[in-house]
Amino acid sequence: MTFSESNLIDGDWNFKRALMLAMLADASYSSGDDLKFILEEDLELERIAAMPDGANQGFVAKGDRIVVLAYSGTNQISDWLTNLKFAKSDISWGEVHTGFLEAYQIEEDTARMAADLAKQEGKVLWITGHSLGGALAHIAGHELIGVHDQIGLATFGQPRTVKVGDDKLLQNRLPFGYHRVVNENDLVPRVPPNLPHTGDYVQLGRRRRLFGLEGEDDGQSEAELPPLTEEEFKKLQAQLEQVARNASGAGEAAEAAIDRSVEGLIPGLRNHRMSAYLAALEKVAGSRDAGEVFEGLLSRPTAPEPEPTRRSSRRASGDVAGDIFGGGTTASVEGLFDDAPESASGAVRSARSLVEAVEDEAADAPGIERLPVLLQLADDSWAPAPSMLVLSRTGEFVTVLCTAEDVEAMEKDPKVRSVEISRAGGFPELATSMPFVKGMPTDRPDIDERGAHALVGVIDTGIDVMHDAFVDGDQKTRIVAIWDQLDPKGPSPMKVDPAFPFDFGTLHTAEDVTAMRSGATPPPAWLRDPSEHGTHVSGIAAGRATGDLPDGMAPDAPIAVVIPDMETISGNPASLGYSVSHKNALEFLRALALEKNKLVPDPTPIAINVSLGMNAGAHDGQTLLEAAFDGTTAQGRDPGIVIVKSAGNERPHRGHAHVDVAIGRVDVDWTSRDIRRGLDYFEAWYFKLDVLDFVLHSPRGGKSDVVSKKVRGFSGEIDGNQVQMRLRPRHPDNGDNVLYVSIGPGSEQIRPGVWSLEVRGRRISGNTTGLNMWVERSGDRAVEFDNAIQKMTLSVPGTANHIVTVGATDTADEFPGVIRASSFGPTRDGRAKPELSAPGRGIVSAHAGQSDPSATVAKTGTSMAAPHVTGAVALALSRRVAQGRSQFNSEQISALLIQSVQFTAALHHHGFGYGILDVASFLELCDEEP
Numbered sequence: 001m002t003f004s005e006s007n008l009i010d011g012d013w014n015f016k017r018a019l020m021l022a023m024l025a026d027a028s029y030s031s032g033d034d035l036k037f038i039l040e041e042d043l044e045l046e047r048i049a050a051m052p053d054g055a056n057q058g059f060v061a062k063g064d065r066i067v068v069l070a071y072s073g074t075n076q077i078s079d080w081l082t083n084l085k086f087a088k089s090d091i092s093w094g095e096v097h098t099g100f101l102e103a104y105q106i107e108e109d110t111a112r113m114a115a116d117l118a119k120q121e122g123k124v125l126w127i128t129g130h131s132l133g134g135a136l137a138h139i140a141g142h143e144l145i146g147v148h149d150q151i152g153l154a155t156f157g158q159p160r161t162v163k164v165g166d167d168k169l170l171q172n173r174l175p176f177g178y179h180r181v182v183n184e185n186d187l188v189p190r191v192p193p194n195l196p197h198t199g200d201y202v203q204l205g206r207r208r209r210l211f212g213l214e215g216e217d218d219g220q221s222e223a224e225l226p227p228l229t230e231e232e233f234k235k236l237q238a239q240l241e242q243v244a245r246n247a248s249g250a251g252e253a254a255e256a257a258i259d260r261s262v263e264g265l266i267p268g269l270r271n272h273r274m275s276a277y278l279a280a281l282e283k284v285a286g287s288r289d290a291g292e293v294f295e296g297l298l299s300r301p302t303a304p305e306p307e308p309t310r311r312s313s314r315r316a317s318g319d320v321a322g323d324i325f326g327g328g329t330t331a332s333v334e335g336l337f338d339d340a341p342e343s344a345s346g347a348v349r350s351a352r353s354l355v356e357a358v359e360d361e362a363a364d365a366p367g368i369e370r371l372p373v374l375l376q377l378a379d380d381s382w383a384p385a386p387s388m389l390v391l392s393r394t395g396e397f398v399t400v401l402c403t404a405e406d407v408e409a410m411e412k413d414p415k416v417r418s419v420e421i422s423r424a425g426g427f428p429e430l431a432t433s434m435p436f437v438k439g440m441p442t443d444r445p446d447i448d449e450r451g452a453h454a455l456v457g458v459i460d461t462g463i464d465v466m467h468d469a470f471v472d473g474d475q476k477t478r479i480v481a482i483w484d485q486l487d488p489k490g491p492s493p494m495k496v497d498p499a500f501p502f503d504f505g506t507l508h509t510a511e512d513v514t515a516m517r518s519g520a521t522p523p524p525a526w527l528r529d530p531s532e533h534g535t536h537v538s539g540i541a542a543g544r545a546t547g548d549l550p551d552g553m554a555p556d557a558p559i560a561v562v563i564p565d566m567e568t569i570s571g572n573p574a575s576l577g578y579s580v581s582h583k584n585a586l587e588f589l590r591a592l593a594l595e596k597n598k599l600v601p602d603p604t605p606i607a608i609n610v611s612l613g614m615n616a617g618a619h620d621g622q623t624l625l626e627a628a629f630d631g632t633t634a635q636g637r638d639p640g641i642v643i644v645k646s647a648g649n650e651r652p653h654r655g656h657a658h659v660d661v662a663i664g665r666v667d668v669d670w671t672s673r674d675i676r677r678g679l680d681y682f683e684a685w686y687f688k689l690d691v692l693d694f695v696l697h698s699p700r701g702g703k704s705d706v707v708s709k710k711v712r713g714f715s716g717e718i719d720g721n722q723v724q725m726r727l728r729p730r731h732p733d734n735g736d737n738v739l740y741v742s743i744g745p746g747s748e749q750i751r752p753g754v755w756s757l758e759v760r761g762r763r764i765s766g767n768t769t770g771l772n773m774w775v776e777r778s779g780d781r782a783v784e785f786d787n788a789i790q791k792m793t794l795s796v797p798g799t800a801n802h803i804v805t806v807g808a809t810d811t812a813d814e815f816p817g818v819i820r821a822s823s824f825g826p827t828r829d830g831r832a833k834p835e836l837s838a839p840g841r842g843i844v845s846a847h848a849g850q851s852d853p854s855a856t857v858a859k860t861g862t863s864m865a866a867p868h869v870t871g872a873v874a875l876a877l878s879r880r881v882a883q884g885r886s887q888f889n890s891e892q893i894s895a896l897l898i899q900s901v902q903f904t905a906a907l908h909h910h911g912f913g914y915g916i917l918d919v920a921s922f923l924e925l926c927d928e929e930p
Contacts, residue, residue, distance in 0.1 A: 008021070021154040074132050085098070085192075093164050096139060124151070125150060125155070126152050128141050128155065135326060139161065139179075141174060158191065192233065243261050246907040260831065283419070332769070370403060375398040378396075381415065455480070462529035479513045479560075488504065495507075540845045547854025559673055583632075615650060641890065647825075648794055648862055661692060663761045672753060685737040687736060690762060691761075695758040703718065705729050720746050722746040725740065743755070790824050804890070807837035807912060840861055
């Protein structure tokens, strides 16, 4: 949303005003030329004074109608919290935290100068700040009462600062009031424990508040979390000190290592980031400005006429389309799924696609091509165009099938915050396609809890309904639902029960599975899971001992599976793509578990396993797909629902490149293999203040025109290949810049050899993070970066904020190691991911599609690690039900998993996370929680 002074002057307090002030607080973290650039270019303000780096970095600026006094927080939050004392000082208007008062007094003259300037020019003075900066802004508000008669104060994540006799003093004395904005579960506003809060409390983060579903839209009616007790605060400081001790000798800057580690270790610190406040406020206040439309990326290369069969038939015959936006291509099933055995035969499904069926009914628009799209709304009054088919609508997230023209219109619609075209993705995250001859069983602890009171949800390739690992002690199936998004024959979930808002695909119930197992109804071949992946994952999370197969983690848990429709193939627009299919799958599983329905009559907690991922994306937790995953659990706050995601196996595949941008030229190079395919798709993300130009060079010396901030696109043929480039400055999801590049066959197939993206630096900020570029993975792995690095290789959406991400280790007793394939964190914005790791090498589990209903096979990958954690979470949720205690939410589960790991130093590692899963210790720690 564009900064506007009028939002700070006109009308009463609202979320748009809060967003404007958050932009100013965020700017206070910049200095020098970066600050000048932000103030002049983004905020259209004139810098008057800048406070130096130190205890209270910040600035004074003015516009036509306002003067701004803004304070930043500390750059080392863990160090600040560790050294935060209880001392208070008495001054004329109350008691003040001594440390905060001393920090304010360093630049006291700057604050008074700002008030004098506002008074002299007849402008409103706004005082704002984040974290420690919020405390300084609060003190400034008290100190400047009487200096000027037009002052407003707003803080973000402010710690407890002062004690005054009249807790409404500032609200009553400042004409524009004092508002204290707090992101849900932010820990900092709960410390120090010996001071109260004042100001009008504004809550962010509740799902109803985020989308205005209930009550007023000012966010001021939620109860605030109480302060930490002195005992809790001292325990917190002891944890921080332990992390600091472990960071000594860290390979990178100790402060960064400590802060990244404590954000995951201590619940509530992640929500304290200024970026988290901006993201939350954008959701409630920020209608998107009209942005660049991906008209180039929406166009499809010329492709042959579509085959009349579904992808499943191509999968069985070995022909699988692997491109992102279309184009004729084939790849082996072994290459696509990484784990498909040579014996996988068979099974063919021939059916018309969802959109083909819809188009047959759309007499007014025959032959129209619809794209799978995920939306995030800025206004709940949004209504779909007549040409759209809405698949689901939950809160601010909507999944639709629509035309390219619809996409262009929504890009400009102020009621739509973000638009994402769903692309192909979802490769099973296995390290090898070869099964192991021997392997390790699932490491289930010797405990009474077996998960009967929690549901295990699996979004994967399917489940073998005939395997005996998925029955109970009476040989009755524990599979309560299989929603096959690929099969249009029905009945759809909505036809089975109107409680499910999805009228496509086929929903198989426990009764259907029972009929198949009894022989009354022959099971369709695709319900024997020809790719084997989903069956193997389900067996680890919730398999029951049979034959030589040992128990999985939660062997009594009921199981629900969604087979997502993920591929976007030219001529077959019915495929839902990764984003749309997975968001729909998550909402189905949520409704199945937590809403009243015929299949699961009583609300049941659920642990959802996702072992399918993507490579391209911002990897910062802010993009639409990541936000959609987080939205399923209400940003980790809804009890009884937890999502677990595998870290991915991208580390050895050289699919992520990083370069340090500079004034001048740097190159990102990649080698293209001589493999026939439909498209190479890339995303290059870089810091919002950097200004870069780009030129693409082909192996034969051809090159694109310059793509820049002024000329944001290129579309044309280079040496026989169709090339499309689109630059999108200040992406609405995260404010950073992104370059999209697609290379497809034209008159010739995609050129083998070395391609090069020339990166020209025109303006480089002082705190740049460089340029990170990812190629969307395909089964043939046809592209490898020469500038590849192993960090930031987590598959999306494992980079989301509120899901548990799991790396894979071997099973050595004394010195276990991260397997070679397991992807590394951190996220692009520096968050600590993965949270933990679990065994992932040679794990024995159920083998799908075999004549032996107890068949086993061993496989390796993060796909095998994640269900260990999913099953452990199901045990914890089930145990909570059996004990009759209040249910955990995802934030609590994540913290308990981290705090109970083995092989830990409390310092985060890019591959191990905080350590390796210890189920017995995890459940023991869960029992200690009230």
